[in-house]
Amino acid sequence: MPIILVCGERNSGFGRARDVLRGAGLADAKPSKREDYSPEDLSLGICAAHDVDPADPTAIAQIEPGKVWQALSIDLMLGNLSAGDWGWADPNLVYLLDHWRDFDPQVKFVLVYSSPEDTIAELISTDDASPERIRKGLAAWEAYNAELLRFFYANRDRCLLVNSDVVAENAGLFAELTRDHLKARKLGEVVGSTVEPRSLSPIRDLVSSSLVADAIEARILFQELESAADMPKAREGAGDGDPSHNIAAKWEEAAQPPAREFVLKVWSEFRDLRGRIDASEAAAKASQKELSESRQEKHLLLLHLAQLQEELEATFLGLQARDDELAAK
Numbered sequence: 001m002p003i004i005l006v007c008g009e010r011n012s013g014f015g016r017a018r019d020v021l022r023g024a025g026l027a028d029a030k031p032s033k034r035e036d037y038s039p040e041d042l043s044l045g046i047c048a049a050h051d052v053d054p055a056d057p058t059a060i061a062q063i064e065p066g067k068v069w070q071a072l073s074i075d076l077m078l079g080n081l082s083a084g085d086w087g088w089a090d091p092n093l094v095y096l097l098d099h100w101r102d103f104d105p106q107v108k109f110v111l112v113y114s115s116p117e118d119t120i121a122e123l124i125s126t127d128d129a130s131p132e133r134i135r136k137g138l139a140a141w142e143a144y145n146a147e148l149l150r151f152f153y154a155n156r157d158r159c160l161l162v163n164s165d166v167v168a169e170n171a172g173l174f175a176e177l178t179r180d181h182l183k184a185r186k187l188g189e190v191v192g193s194t195v196e197p198r199s200l201s202p203i204r205d206l207v208s209s210s211l212v213a214d215a216i217e218a219r220i221l222f223q224e225l226e227s228a229a230d231m232p233k234a235r236e237g238a239g240d241g242d243p244s245h246n247i248a249a250k251w252e253e254a255a256q257p258p259a260r261e262f263v264l265k266v267w268s269e270f271r272d273l274r275g276r277i278d279a280s281e282a283a284a285k286a287s288q289k290e291l292s293e294s295r296q297e298k299h300l301l302l303l304h305l306a307q308l309q310e311e312l313e314a315t316f317l318g319l320q321a322r323d324d325e326l327a328a329k
Helices: 014-023 039-049 067-078 091-095 097-103 116-123 131-154 164-169 171-181 202-211 216-228 243-253 260-328
Strands: 003-008 086-089 107-113 159-163
Touching: 003 014, 003 091, 014 086, 014 107, 014 164, 014 171, 039 067, 039 091, 067 097, 091 097, 091 131, 097 107, 097 131, 107 131, 107 164, 116 131, 116 202, 116 216, 131 159, 131 216, 159 164, 159 171, 159 216, 164 171
Parallel strands: 003 086, 003 107, 107 159
Antiparallel strands: none
């Protein structure tokens, strides 16, 4: 009865791996039996008790929970005794990999990573895309994925290391690897999977590539992840026909990658323009709707007016007929 834990940096797309496994029949973890803690609640509680801030993952280290948290971990297992193959996904598992590895030999791990470009692309999709946020985002990416790689090297027999893009593109192969390597024999074929690849945006990907162009250590670490992974992203001939990759490569060759401040300024202006275009389109649609409603209201008023006119004519004719009858008498 394997217990499969999915761990990945918040912007890695780790949820794709969780969704594939759900589609193959992996049960979600139930709350703990006595305290009604979810696995995520447990992770956050352990982090808080050890003064670890999950919002600042640049200094990642393994936590050795005390007796109280050990007891709560047991309580979580008791709440799921009746499940078959089960598990959960949580970015904060990165602080508890050693804890869960030593807790039960049935605990297995799916370690999910993405490229630094993909992570930065997710970051710049938010409103707070500043040079400082990009710097912190890259530092967090390096610290997080270095820890995943360390754990993977030390526990290959109980881990799968996968690129989230490849999981989305090859859900069946990922489920098969999980069944075979992690001994999750009860998992079936992927049924009803709604896993979607990362949303593509050529402009956003171009910007993120330029922002990572000078992050040499991150790019070296990514290549090491790809070399070690059970499901890496094929990189042979990478960049052929990929404008963002080709432009980033030219900047690198020229040894003059554009300043992040400049790239983010261009990105900000692009987003602002895109937002104004969307707002204009929404206003135009609203105006068209109002015009259509006005025309419909006018049509209804005209129909009502015609009906009143008919009623008045009928009343007038009725009164005239009555006057004629009275005159005849």
